Amino acid sequence: MLRKLLAKAVARALVLALAAGLAAPAAAATTSAPLEHQPWSFSGPFGMYDQGQLQRGFKVYTEVCSQCHSIQYIHFHNLGDPGGPFWSPKYPNSNDNPYVKAIASSWPRQVTEINADTGDPSHRKPTSADVLVPPFPNDAAARASNGGALPPDMSLLAAAREGGPDYIYAILNGFRPTPAGIKNAPPGKYYNVAFPGDLTSYWTGAADAVPTGGFISMPPPLTDCKVTFDDGTPCKLQQEARDVSAFLQWASDPKMNERKQTGIAVMIYLLIFSAILYASYRQIWRNVAH
Amino acid sequence: MDAHSHSHYEPNTAFERWLDARLPIVRFGKDLLDFPTPKNLNYWWTFGGILAFCLAVQIVTGIVLAMHYNASGTGAFDSIQHIMRDVNYGWLIRYIHANGASMFFVAVYIHIFRGIYYGSYKAPRELLWLIGAVIYLTMMATAFFGYVLPWGQMSFWGAKVITSIFGAIPVIGPAIVSWLVGSFTVDAPTLNRFFSLHYLLPFVIAGLVALHIWALHVPGNSNPTGVNVKDKSDTVPFHPYYTVKDGFAVSVFMLMFAIFVFFMPEALGHVDNNIAANPLATPAHIVPEWYLLPYYAILRAIPDKLTGVIALAAAIGCLFALPWLDRSRVRSMRYRPQARLYFFIFIAACLILGYCGAHEPDQQIIPGLAAFNIGDSSINSMAWLSRIAGLYYFAWFLLINPLLGLRETPLPVPESISTPVLSHPAAAPAGAAAAPEKKG
Numbered sequence: 001m002l003r004k005l006l007a008k009a010v011a012r013a014l015v016l017a018l019a020a021g022l023a024a025p026a027a028a029a030t031t032s033a034p035l036e037h038q039p040w041s042f043s044g045p046f047g048m049y050d051q052g053q054l055q056r057g058f059k060v061y062t063e064v065c066s067q068c069h070s071i072q073y074i075h076f077h078n079l080g081d082p083g084g085p086f087w088s089p090k091y092p093n094s095n096d097n098p099y100v101k102a103i104a105s106s107w108p109r110q111v112t113e114i115n116a117d118t119g120d121p122s123h124r125k126p127t128s129a130d131v132l133v134p135p136f137p138n139d140a141a142a143r144a145s146n147g148g149a150l151p152p153d154m155s156l157l158a159a160a161r162e163g164g165p166d167y168i169y170a171i172l173n174g175f176r177p178t179p180a181g182i183k184n185a186p187p188g189k190y191y192n193v194a195f196p197g198d199l200t201s202y203w204t205g206a207a208d209a210v211p212t213g214g215f216i217s218m219p220p221p222l223t224d225c226k227v228t229f230d231d232g233t234p235c236k237l238q239q240e241a242r243d244v245s246a247f248l249q250w251a252s253d254p255k256m257n258e259r260k261q262t263g264i265a266v267m268i269y270l271l272i273f274s275a276i277l278y279a280s281y282r283q284i285w286r287n288v289a290h
Numbered sequence: 291m292d293a294h295s296h297s298h299y300e301p302n303t304a305f306e307r308w309l310d311a312r313l314p315i316v317r318f319g320k321d322l323l324d325f326p327t328p329k330n331l332n333y334w335w336t337f338g339g340i341l342a343f344c345l346a347v348q349i350v351t352g353i354v355l356a357m358h359y360n361a362s363g364t365g366a367f368d369s370i371q372h373i374m375r376d377v378n379y380g381w382l383i384r385y386i387h388a389n390g391a392s393m394f395f396v397a398v399y400i401h402i403f404r405g406i407y408y409g410s411y412k413a414p415r416e417l418l419w420l421i422g423a424v425i426y427l428t429m430m431a432t433a434f435f436g437y438v439l440p441w442g443q444m445s446f447w448g449a450k451v452i453t454s455i456f457g458a459i460p461v462i463g464p465a466i467v468s469w470l471v472g473s474f475t476v477d478a479p480t481l482n483r484f485f486s487l488h489y490l491l492p493f494v495i496a497g498l499v500a501l502h503i504w505a506l507h508v509p510g511n512s513n514p515t516g517v518n519v520k521d522k523s524d525t526v527p528f529h530p531y532y533t534v535k536d537g538f539a540v541s542v543f544m545l546m547f548a549i550f551v552f553f554m555p556e557a558l559g560h561v562d563n564n565i566a567a568n569p570l571a572t573p574a575h576i577v578p579e580w581y582l583l584p585y586y587a588i589l590r591a592i593p594d595k596l597t598g599v600i601a602l603a604a605a606i607g608c609l610f611a612l613p614w615l616d617r618s619r620v621r622s623m624r625y626r627p628q629a630r631l632y633f634f635i636f637i638a639a640c641l642i643l644g645y646c647g648a649h650e651p652d653q654q655i656i657p658g659l660a661a662f663n664i665g666d667s668s669i670n671s672m673a674w675l676s677r678i679a680g681l682y683y684f685a686w687f688l689l690i691n692p693l694l695g696l697r698e699t700p701l702p703v704p705e706s707i708s709t710p711v712l713s714h715p716a717a718a719p720a721g722a723a724a725a726p727e728k729k730g
Contacts, residue, residue, distance in 0.1 A: 007348070093422050156564045160564035263553055270544055270548060280537075281535050284530050
């Protein structure tokens with residue numbers, strides 16, 4: 001036991017020495033449940049976003065997530081861009097899209113401006129040119145309302161997490177009752193099997209049976225029928241989680257449809273071009289021994 | 291050979307004669323196209339052209355990106371999202387540029403390994419090799435500066451780790467770091483100067499490439515046999531023979547490039563770089579881009595920081611010394627079976643170093659396998675794997691190369707470039723049986 005501890009200490013010291021030399025921190029032994037790959041409509045080289053799913057996901061974002069999370073790189077008009085949740089070929093200029101206009105004008109929060117004549121703060125309804133108005137005016141206000149934790153901006157959430165939408169889906173489905181062997185769980189935190197953490201210091205059971213996962217500051221946001229879907233899709237928790245994960249993937253990578261469509265054309269073009277060049281090469285070199 | 295001795299340019303019009311007497315630029319271009327090139331160059335030789343293509347792509351896309359990019363601590367991250375979301379085809383231009391850096395390094399590593407395998411650095415091409423090594427070093431600096439510009443978490447912390455390497459220099463190290471980053475720590479001034487240098491260095495590379503090609507055109511290309519060109523029958527004019535072959539290779543290279551750009555554009559990046567730089571939150575693992583990982587592994591293999599930095603510098607320095615470390619008179623490893631074996635182990639060592647660089651030093655190589663410790667860490671750890679691979683890396687340069695040239699028995703080298711290719715079907719007299727296995 002002592003030898004094991006000593007070996008561990010030496011290993012730790014080496015890591016620290018190496019890491020300190022590079023100004024990098026020693027990594028804690030974080031664990032989380034392995035990610036399950038979900039069958040996304042946008043997987044693979046031909047996969048595209050499912051517009052109905054994006055609309056449902058947007059509803060989940062609006063009614064639940066947007067209470068705490070901003071999405072600072074998404075403007076209302078982006079919702080009507082090609083590939084977006086409310087894209088319609090009838091409205092190539094997404095600012096004219098009636099859904100976009102209606103969503104902007106009925107948004108629960110107003111835009112704060114400075115009145116040009118008086119210099120006083122004033123408020124107005126958002127237009128399609130505005131960013132989806134965030135729930136908090138600044139990070140300090142967001143922390144103050146969330147027990148000191150800052151709800152991350154959601155524009156790039158799917159791109160900034162290993163596993164992307166699979167990770168978001170796993171977190172939303174990963175809330176469990178705190179395991180019995182956990183003592184002194186931090187107050188205002190929630191146990192989540194998919195959230196990377198290290199529960200060793202809370203664990204009172206066998207040393208090799210430390211539960212995977214960690215404590216997350218976000219309370220379980222979704223329950224069955226927290227959001228009802230206008231298209232009749234059953235409002236199960238898994239459905240809500242899947243749809244909002246897809247929506248957040250779109251928010252991270254809104255040009256994916258266009259990118260893959262262009263890519264397929266480019267590949268076909270280059271294949272033909274390469275074949276022509278190869279034929280030219282054989283033709284030009286036909287009389288040269290090499 | 292001076293430029294005019296093999297010139298086939300005949301100015302035909304009065305204007306061309308007038309121009310040729312004052313600025314023989316048309317003659318210069320014609321001579322480049324006519325340049326006599328060994329006829330036996332294989333596809334490994336196409337990477338020179340591919341690299342020229344990569345440099346052009348990076349410069350063109352980079353100039354467009356700079357039109358939309360905001361090099362400021364508060365605006366950089368937002369401006370990248372502006373490019374990705376609002377600029378017309380901004381996503382395409384940025385993904386070409388970001389993946390283009392990786393493609394550039396894929397090509398340059400193949401080009402360097404080709405040079406080593408065929409002994410292209412040996413007399414009279416030592417200076418050609420040295421200029422190439424300087425280009426490679428400048429490429430690494432440029433790529434590093436470029437990776438900092440999005441000002442995400444990995445940009446910021448990568449910049450911190452790399453600049454801190456210079457802090458290992460005794461006495462003046464910390465002052466050098468402050469001077470490099472323009473502040474007491476990596477901050478907005480660092481970003482601005484890195485942007486300035488990132489815009490400057492590609493043009494330095496372009497100048498170095500001109501020197502590289504100039505130094506190539508004095509002795510001419512080496513070739514897979516390593517035998518010198520004897521007469522005209524050994525060569526073909528560069529155009530159309532190699533323009534079409536390089537063109538085909540570039541097109542196939544673009545196919546691979548396009549797979550990354552259009553279908554897996556973030557595969558070579560790191561998710562943490564989609565989080566804006568935050569000096570108060572250190573990412574769990576700080577890793578450089580893949581093309582720097584072997585050096586990162588060498589740096590981390592040694593617990594003492596200064597020694598690690600010296601090893602890192604020496605690892606790059608060896609590349610410069612290679613023309614004088616290799617004592618063999620036979621250029622091509624085709625005729626050096628022993629050298630070939632050590633060369634392939636060398637490639638494996640470089641790949642293993644890259645693998646180690648991507649993992650934490652204390653991580654187990656075979657998970658769950660208990661092993662004993664040697665010195666400070668387990669024999670079953672990335673730390674020891676990188677030490678063993680690093681040791682071979684240096685031994686290959688400093689022991690194997692000098693000794694092997696004196697001790698090995700090379701195979702017989704052909705008389706001329708044309709000799710080994712006479713069996714090619716195109717050289718066989720009409721009606722002779724073809725040898726299909728030699729085709730192509």
